[in-house]
Amino acid sequence: xxxKVIRWNSSDGYEITDLREAAGIIRFGGLVAFPTETVxxxxxxxxxxxxxxxxxxxxxxxxxxxxxxxxxxxxxxDDLVGEIPEVATKLIENxxxxxxxxxxxxxxKVPKQVTGGLETVxxxxxxxxxxxxxxxxxxxxxxxxxxxxxxxxxxxxxxxxIEDLDGRIDMIIDGGEVGxxxxxxxxxxxxxxxxxxxPGFITKEMIEEVIGKDSDVEAVIDxxxxxxxxxxxxxxxKYKHYSPEAQVTVVRGDEAQVEEKINELVxxxxxxxxxxxxxxxxxxxxxxxxxxxxxxxxEHTLGQKLxxxxxxxxxxxxxxxxxxxxxxxxxxxxxxxxxxxxxxGEVIDLRNYKxxxxxxxxxxxxxxxxxxxxxxxxxxxxxxxxxxGLVVLFEEPVNAKIISxxxxxxxxxxxxxxxxxxxxxxxxxxxxxxxxFTEKVKVVEDFGMTEHVYTLRExxxxxxxxxxPYGGDEQAYEDTYKELKDLLYEVKKxxxxx
Ligand code: TXA
Ligand code: MG
Numbered sequence: 001x002x003x004k005v006i007r008w009n010s011s012d013g014y015e016i017t018d019l020r021e022a023a024g025i026i027r028f029g030g031l032v033a034f035p036t037e038t039v040x041x042x043x044x045x046x047x048x049x050x051x052x053x054x055x056x057x058x059x060x061x062x063x064x065x066x067x068x069x070x071x072x073x074x075x076x077x078d079d080l081v082g083e084i085p086e087v088a089t090k091l092i093e094n095x096x097x098x099x100x101x102x103x104x105x106x107x108x109k110v111p112k113q114v115t116g117g118l119e120t121v122x123x124x125x126x127x128x129x130x131x132x133x134x135x136x137x138x139x140x141x142x143x144x145x146x147x148x149x150x151x152x153x154x155x156x157x158x159x160x161x162i163e164d165l166d167g168r169i170d171m172i173i174d175g176g177e178v179g180x181x182x183x184x185x186x187x188x189x190x191x192x193x194x195x196x197x198x199p200g201f202i203t204k205e206m207i208e209e210v211i212g213k214d215s216d217v218e219a220v221i222d223x224x225x226x227x228x229x230x231x232x233x234x235x236x237x238k239y240k241h242y243s244p245e246a247q248v249t250v251v252r253g254d255e256a257q258v259e260e261k262i263n264e265l266v267x268x269x270x271x272x273x274x275x276x277x278x279x280x281x282x283x284x285x286x287x288x289x290x291x292x293x294x295x296x297x298x299e300h301t302l303g304q305k306l307x308x309x310x311x312x313x314x315x316x317x318x319x320x321x322x323x324x325x326x327x328x329x330x331x332x333x334x335x336x337x338x339x340x341x342x343x344x345g346e347v348i349d350l351r352n353y354k355x356x357x358x359x360x361x362x363x364x365x366x367x368x369x370x371x372x373x374x375x376x377x378x379x380x381x382x383x384x385x386x387x388x389g390l391v392v393l394f395e396e397p398v399n400a401k402i403i404s405x406x407x408x409x410x411x412x413x414x415x416x417x418x419x420x421x422x423x424x425x426x427x428x429x430x431x432x433x434x435x436x437f438t439e440k441v442k443v444v445e446d447f448g449m450t451e452h453v454y455t456l457r458e459x460x461x462x463x464x465x466x467x468x469p470y471g472g473d474e475q476a477y478e479d480t481y482k483e484l485k486d487l488l489y490e491v492k493k494x495x496x497x498x
Contacts, residue, residue, distance in 0.1 A: 003166050005158070008035065008130035008175040023137035025170045031058055033147040033161045034134055035175030036126040038099045038184050038201070039154035039307070040161050041070065041144030042169065043134070046080075049113035052143055058168045061150040066116035067143040068101050068184075069123045072135040079109055080121055080141060087211050088189040094210045097127040099180055099201040103188040114143050124184055130175045146183060147172075153244060153307040153342065156181050160311055181295065181304035182338050193217065199333035201303075244310040246275060248321045248343040252496045253350030259285060261350060262322045269320060275313045277323035277339075290318050294326070294335070302326065303335050310342055327494060336493075349496060353431040353452075355384040359443060360435045363389025363418035365470050367435065368398045369481065370456065372406055372413040374488050380498045388421035390442055395419065399470075405477045409485075423447060433491075436465035460490040 006018040014022075022032050029051045032043050042059065044051035046069045056063040071077055074092070077084070081104035088102055106121035115121050123141075126132060135142050146154035149164040158174035165172070185200030187207065194217050196204060207217050251258050251265070259282075266274045266289040274289040280296040292309035295301040313321050323343065326335045340347075356374065360367035367387035375385050395417040406413050421443070426432060432453040434440040440455050456466055466487070469480040491497075 001167055001170065003162075003169055004171045005162070006171065006173055008133075008173050010129065014130070014133065019133065019137050022134055022171055022173060023139070026134075026138040026142060027140065029054070030171070031055060031169040032134070032171040032173065033155075033158075033165060033169060034131055034142075034144070034173045035128055035158075035178055036070070036131045037128045037178060038126075038180045038182065039156055039178055040147040040158070041068075041131070041142075042147035042165065043070070043142040043144040045138070046070075046114060046141035046143035047109065047111065049111040052111065052113040055143065055145065058165060059145060059148070059150050061145065063113065064116040065145075066118055066122060067114050067145050069110070069114065069121060069141040069143050070131065070135055071123060071125050071141050072132045073125070076135075076141055077123060077125075080107055080123055081105065082107055085189050087194055090211050091187065091189070091194075091207065092125075095202055095206075096125040097132065098125070099127070099184040100124065101184045101186045101198075103186065103190060103197065105190055120188075120190055122186060128175070128178075130173065134173070151243065153310045154183055156304070156307050160308070163311070177304075177308075179301075179304065181301075181306055181308070182334055185334070199337050201331065201334065203330055203333065205330070243342045243344055244321070245314045246310075246318045246321045247346070248277075248310075248323055248339075249346045249348055250323045250325060250339055250343045250496075251348045251350070252325045257350045258324050261348065262286070262324070263288070265322050265348075273317070273319045275316070275318040275321040277309060277313075277321055279324075279326070282324070290316050297329065302329055303331055303338075306335065306338060325496070333493070347496060351495070352429060353383070353495070354429040355386075355427070356431045356433060357421070357425055358385075358387040358433050358435075358456075359390060359421055359439055360387075360468075361390050361439065362396075363387055363392055363420075364396060364399050365402060366466060366468060366480070366484070368413070368416060368418075369402050369406065370433070370435075370484055370488060372411055373481075373485055374492070376411045377485075377488060377492060378497055383497065386425070387419075388425055389418050390421055390439060390446075392418045392420040401469075401474070401477045405474075405481045408478075409481065421447075433459060435468070438465075456484075456487055456491070460487055460494060462487075 008014050025032050026045055029048055031054055033040055034043055042055055044055050101122050101124040103120050103122050110121045147161045148155050155161045156178045161172050180201050185202040186198040188195040188197050204217055251261050271289050276286050276289050276291045278293055280293045283291050283293050294306040295304040323339055326332055358367040358370040371385055371387040398416050432443055434455050437455055443453050469476040
């Protein structure tokens with residue numbers, strides 16, 4: 001098959017004959033790759049199961065992995081979905097057109113081949129003018145996954161699409177480099193609370209701002225990936241990642257540590273076969289190897305060049321890539337998520353704790369609560385987690401209110417009695433987390449610890465102590481649960497725990 005390449009740009013748009021031809025290909029069941037603000041998509045008629053089958057074939061992607069339907073206006077949505085929940089309406093009003101995909105219950109008009117056999121359908125209204133025009137001209141929703149071969153990074157320019165799909169599809173629309181550079185945020189709105197299935201440019205904080213913090217957006221469990229072979233929504237499943245040919249290793253730690261370690265690591269290899277992935281601002285601190293960046297922090301374009309750089313490493317024949325960690329940026333969920341997939345989970349952790357001890361005064365309220373919440377949110381069970389008290393005169397059962405709050409949130413916790421913190425609880429790779437500054441000082445003094453002891457809030461860059469619910473009513477305990485849960489998710493993220 002010959003693949004025709006046409007052009008779109010933001011000042012002139014399309015040649016009218018080109019647009020007609022592209023729309024015609026879609027309507028007659030063919031495949032057109034087109035730019036969006038996130039990544040390039042491989043589009044086909046969203047009402048046609050035959051066209052969807054061609055998309056799977058061209059990408060080499062398993063056909064039980066659902067596609068996203070791209071629409072140009074609100075009217076197109078009504079045909080595709082069953083119910084539109086109130087929370088979805090709020091999200092749509094704020095973030096469409098834009099880099100957000102919503103998962104709804106599907107209507108009969110959407111073929112099961114498009115949704116990979118699911119009763120739900122993913123829909124997105126792209127903000128890219130060229131994409132919107134194409135959808136309007138075709139007059140049908142366009143089903144499109146990212147326009148890469150399965151297992152490769154998503155394409156962020158036409159060059160990458162050509163590299164993967166030339167000769168396999170009818171047309172490629174060259175719209176230059178995309179603006180965002182990584183895929184849309186996917187939010188499932190079919191349940192009681194919205195669940196982020198894939199982090200993206202629209203962050204959890206932005207979503208909460210729109211729907212209210214109380215609505216409790218479920219934390220990211222990214223179950224959405226190109227090569228997922230089981231039905232999505234199964235948190236914790238193992239998937240094949242999208243990745244470059246080069247072997248990518250993420251180096252985790254604080255900035256100075258990471259820089260030193262990467263400089264040391266790259267020198268084991270010839271300079272032209274080893275790569276470093278950093279930000280535009282930090283590029284010149286490295287003077288060895290092929291140094292590429294993921295975009296600029298200053299212009300809020302971090303991530304724009306992530307996939308392009310991963311592909312460039314392959315083009316340059318780089319065998320090994322060491323990537324920095326991109327914490328502390330508001331898009332860090334999305335960026336680290338993509339990077340960890342590219343790395344296939346290979347990480348050098350410069351702060352490799354094997355054990356976490358939560359400490360509060362009596363080990364009856366806050367510290368056991370932290371222990372059980374953290375146990376419930378970590379999949380990696382090799383990290384030992386426990387809790388201790390600083391003043392445990394005699395062993396007492398953990399406060400029944402704690403057990404009850406945790407039970408309400410389906411967090412398992414067994415009967416447990418309070419225990420005194422001892423020197424034998426702490427060794428070289430133990431992280432001690434206290435609830436208050438006073439407790440931290442006491443641990444430092446009593447156990448001579450000069451590092452690896454933090455207050456919980458300090459660990460995530462906040463001041464003050466966590467609130468002790470002791471003596472309060474049920475609501476007080478519920479509030480504490482929420483506070484601790486949010487803090488611990490943040491700790492998990494920052495420590496790179498899985
Ligand atoms: O930014 C984007 O979303 C880009 C552009 C082209 O719009 N598209 C994109 O498509 O990233 P794709 O196929 O590479 O990723 C879509 C993901 C799939 O991996 C799939 O697991 C998930 O969306 N998905 C689609 N329908 C779903 C559904 N009904 N329920 C849960 N997940 C779904
Ligand atoms: Mg994809």
